Every structure is written in structure tokens, then in C-alpha cells.
Amino acid sequence: MSINQSGWRPEMGNSGNGCGGPATYTGNRALMLEEPLLFEIGKLSNTGLDIEEVKAPASRLGGLERKADIGLPGLSEPETVRHYTRLSRQNYAIDLGLFPLGSCTMKHNPRLNERVARMPGFADIHPLQPVDTVQGALEVIHQLAHWLVTLTGMHSVAMSPKAGAHGELCGILAIRAALEARGDTRSVILVPESAHGTNPATAAFAGYKVENIPATKDGRVDLAALQERLGPDVAAVMITNPNTCGLFERDMKAISDAVHAAGALVYCDGANFNAIVGRVRPGDLGVDAMHINLHKTFSTPHGGGGPGSGPVVFSEALTSFAPLPFVEKTADGFALVEEETAGEHHARSFGRMVAFHGQMGMFTRALAYILSHGADGLKQVAEDAVLNANYILRSLEDVLDAPFAASGPCMHEAIFSDAGLAEGFTTLDIAKALIDEGYHPMTMYFPLVVHGAMLVEPTETESKDTLDQFIGALRSVAERAKAGDEALKGAPYYAPRRRLDETQAARKPVLVWNEPQQAEAAE
Secondary structure (H helix, E strand, O other), rough: OOOOOOOHHHHHHHHHHOOOOOOOOOOOOEOOOOOOHHHHHHHHHOOOOOOHHHOOOOOHHHHHHOOOOOOOOOOHHHHHHHHHHHHOOOOOOOOOOOOOEEOOOOOOOHHHHHHHHHOOOOEEEEEOHHHHOOHHHHHHHHHHHHHHHHHHHHOOOOOOOOOOOHHHHHHHHHHHHHHOOOOOOEEEEEEOOOOHHHHHHHHHHOOOEEEEOOOOOOOOHHHHHHHHOOOOOEEEEEEEOOOOOOOOOOOOHHHHHHHHHHHOOOEEEEEHHHHHHOOOOHHHHHEEEEEOOOOOOOOOOOOOOOOOOOOOOEEEOOOHHEEOOEEEOOOEEEEEEEEOOOOOOOOOOOOEOOOOOOOOHHHHHHHHHHHHHHHHHHHHHHHHHHHHHHHHHHOOOOOOOOOHHOOOOOOOOEEEEEEEEEOOOOOHHHHHHHHHOOOOOEEEEEOOOOOOOOOEOOOOOHHHHHHHHHHHHHHHHHHHHOOOOOHHHHHOOOOOOOOHHHHHHOOOOOOOOOHHHHHHHHH
């Protein structure tokens, strides 16, 4: 029996990459191209480039040099390019369609921002260049910092954290430094169950004990439970607002007042800032520290793409404890301050988060986004994001259980549960069927406070026609799940790969490729 490079046998049909229709010799289905591993395409004995044999120089590795072949297959340039191009066709992207991942803010990135980030002087900047050669770049950082402080109503900002969780750690370390400076040793951080999952992880990483604060039936922080738990051992509260149930914390100011009265500080997870940018200033709500995901709110490539960026804004109480470095405007231009100063800013800095100044490309994109939208445009971003989420919520609440629909309008994301599905059918079945409809599934099983959660965030960049098509697809799948359509158990049928045994894939992953004869011998 013959086997081609992809491992396909004639009797298999196209079971590896979909179903239906006659089998093809190649395993391809028209433009849905079957793509084997690099090891199956290339040969270990080949090279993609002819190189003359040269005399090996004397080794300086002290006996640590490689003793055997590296074990990588050799491919020509066309083979290599085709391999990765074909793989890219099997990927989903925001440039292909709506990306409904809740809590991720997968929105369109304006090409203007990408073009600006690629301008000479930004794209080719090096962190070790002399300061007098990067004045424009430092001005970009300084100006972006100004707008982040203005939009949040805070006192200062640390630009260097690389992403959301990194920003969380920055904020918690500043809080710890502020408490230690007043001789106050506290050991507990309170985290509401409606907060992002990285919040308790960050608190634990910083050495704190984490305690949970329950949510009310309407999906918000239980203020009474929080007030009852506050005490001299509580260092801070980490709260996500809007929270992971897609709801605005109406008691945010009361929460902050209670925390401050107990001598603690307030950290706000700003990952969902896209829902309130231009509408609400967290500083007005008593927040002491909050990270901002530039790669979510201000149009930086997000999700499997470029690096993130998580600047942290601080209240006046924490400004002097913020990390280094920071950009300062002087009479001679802009300076990158890398040592503690006796002035107002960073006088008692807890140190550094990164080696240099942060993500320059992300700063450039974010500032381009802010300046091109303006104050009225940023306000509309939040309004349209909230409008789109509520349109999805109200369009589907009759066919999917929406546990907080009675709590009032949602913010940037709508949440549904698996309640009401036929026995034996789960959120996973709905998600897999959505792949056949041409969509990346929504966020599943998060937040944990909702059983079988389906968290949908359409963002502001989707049109009503696009939303209507997605709503129709999700409604169709949900109706099939409620009716007990057994065909859902096999979805997806049209994806490059069929449904995996995800439990076994997680517990017994195959991480090493072996040549077929080796694998057969092992069996």
C-alpha cells in the first residue's frame, strides 16, 4: 500500500482534512491544501543550498560542541515558502472575519498605524543609541504617556511593562514598595471572582496570599463581603472593571473608598479599557494603579502576532514608587531618566521591569491611533463596542441562556451559558460547530463564575451586516444543540483537521516526530 508524503492512503478518503466528496490522491481539497510536516517534506541528507566543504576551525567550546547532526530536514527556498504559506491559509485572522474572542478585544488594526510604525527612525531604532539621536522617539513616548494619563485621569505612567500580566506585576510591586516605605507589612490581596485569571497569579507571584471575594447574583463584586473582609492584613484589592462578566462595577467608587479607609490600595485591571475609553476616567473612581493593554485598546497587533505593551498608570500616592526608566522633557530636549531622582517622580522607585524603555513599535502605533481618532473618536470607540455587544446579547438571549441579561446592559462583551442545551451537549460542541461556519470560536469556559461560559466580544469595528451573519450562525448552532442534533458531536467537518481528543492531547502530547518506520517498529 502506497503512502504519499502527507501520510495519506487512498482508502482514507479525505478524513484528515474534512469530509464529503470523493477522495483525492494528494489529500488536497481544491484550495484547501493538505500540508505535512517539514520533516515529511524534506530529507535529513539534503540541503537547500550547496556549500563548499571548509576546514573546520579550532573549537572554542571546551568539548561542548555538537557530536551528531542537528537533525533538521533540508528544503529548497520554494519548498520552504510554500510550506509556511500553506500553513498560513489554515489560520484564522481578524483580516478574514469577525474574531469573537471575549476579553481579548480582537479588533481591526488600521493600516495607517502599521505604516507609521514602519517609518525610518521608528522601525530601525536601537535601544543603545545615543539619546541625542533618538529625540523623536523619546518625544513619541512622552506624548503617548501624556495622553494615557489624560485619558485615565491618573497622575503618572510607567511605559516599560511589556504586556498585561507584566503591567499587573508592576502595579503590585509599586503597591508593595509604598506599603513598605511607611513601615506597613501586609500579606493579603483580595481578588473578586469576576476578575481576570492573571490577577491572583500576579498577587501570588509577588508573594501575597490571595483571598477570593464573591460576586452577587447580578455578576458584580459583593461590596458587603469586601467591606467585611478588609483589615490591617490586606495590602490591596485587584479588581477588573468592566469585569469578566462584561459588566461595569457600579460600586467602584464605594469599593475604592472602603479599601483606602482600611489603609490598602486599589489595583484595577485595565484589559477591558476599550469599553470605557473616552467615557470613564479610572482615576476619578479611586484607582491607584491600572495597566493598559495598548495591544487591545489602541490597535497594536494582538494574538499570535507582534509583542504587546502594558503601560501602568499610577495615582499620586504611587508615583514616586514607579519603575525606571522614564522619559522626561528638559530644556535641552528629552531625556531617558534611568536613575532615581530627588524630584516628584520615581524618587523611591522599586527598580526596573525591563532592560530598556519598552516596545517602541507599540508606542508608535498607539499614539497614531489616539491622534487619528481624537477625543470624540475615542469616545465613539467605547460607545460602538458597547452597542455591538448589546446587539449580540439581545439578539441571542431567546435561544442561549444569558445569565446576567436582567442586570442591565452589558459593556464590551456578552456572556452566555450552556444551560438549556440538550442533555449531553456542551459549550465545546457549539464552539466546534462554529468553526464549520467559518468563525474562530468565542472564549469558552471563562469566566469560571458562569457554567459552560461563552464570552463574545465583537468590538467596535464590526458592521451590523457582519454581526447579523455571526448572530445567524450562532443561533443556528445553538438551536441544533438544544434539539440534540448528534451531528454536532463530530464537528468540525470542514476544517483542516477534525475534532481531537483534547484530554489525551493535553495529557499525552506527541512532541517528537519519528520517521514512519521508526514509529511502526516502536509499536
